[in-house]
Amino acid sequence: MASRLRFQDKVAIVTGGCKGIGRGCVDVFAENGGKVAVLDIDDAVGETMKAEGPGEVFYIHCDMTKEEEIQAAVEATVERYHRVDCLVNNAGWHPPSRTIDGFSADEFRKLLDLNLVGYYLACKYTLPYLRRTQGSIVNISSAAFTLGQGEAVTYVATKGGVVGLTRALATDEGKHGVRVNAISPGAVRTPLLEDCIKDDLQGGLERCKNSTVLRRVAEPRDIGQTCLFLAAEATFTTGADVSCSAGAELGYGLKQ
């Protein structure tokens, strides 16, 4: 348990919080005394989730591609906790690797709906409450946006959109005292990453590890810690895209 509770009695909404990076964020916020609304579609996991430490977890079934479900989930959070201090936009997907010839426009639109429009809608419906608490938003982008990534044009485009959304919203919301930041993780060991490299799991993990200067793949909690830092302590930081990649971009990407 954390020695000092850094999010005590505060309320966070984490989208896609049942597994992976979102779960890491939920655990870190709850360990620090936070009350966390988890918006996800995995009812089997969501309905059995328990808070780590002194905080609280409240699961709400919410498909982040459905506007009315997003609005209702934000309202349900406020009805229960009467405030929101942080929104973590995280629910997203990485399609299997293909070049541009292999994607249809419709597939791209569907990915945009989850990876970008879902973030936008969660911001839109949560901001009226964040303005009251001078809270903050953390949008999970990806190091793939800064570095580029092979056979992932649609994914990387959505993640660039997330950073654009972050900077533009930070510009508008500063006058309300609301900070808006992004985190760009490198490789994080989650069900999504494991699925992407399932044909050669050990080899894939080894390649991810060797792309960092710390020589390891992130655990979801690593991203959760950065997220809590942005929400709880980074009071003069807004519009930033915080790299959480263990230096994958250093040395022109080449490691010794």
Ligand code: NAD
């Ligand atoms: P994951 O697939 O392991 O977990 C995603 C969670 O989101 C799951 O709980 C899933 O049920 C939920 N989800 C999926 N579709 C949803 C929907 N329509 N509505 C609500 N919830 C939904 O994924 P992850 O690896 O933890 O990735 C989380 C975010 O981090 C994504 O935006 C991803 O692009 C980004 N990211 C991941 C990595 C990585 O290496 N894992 C690296 C950089 C960025």
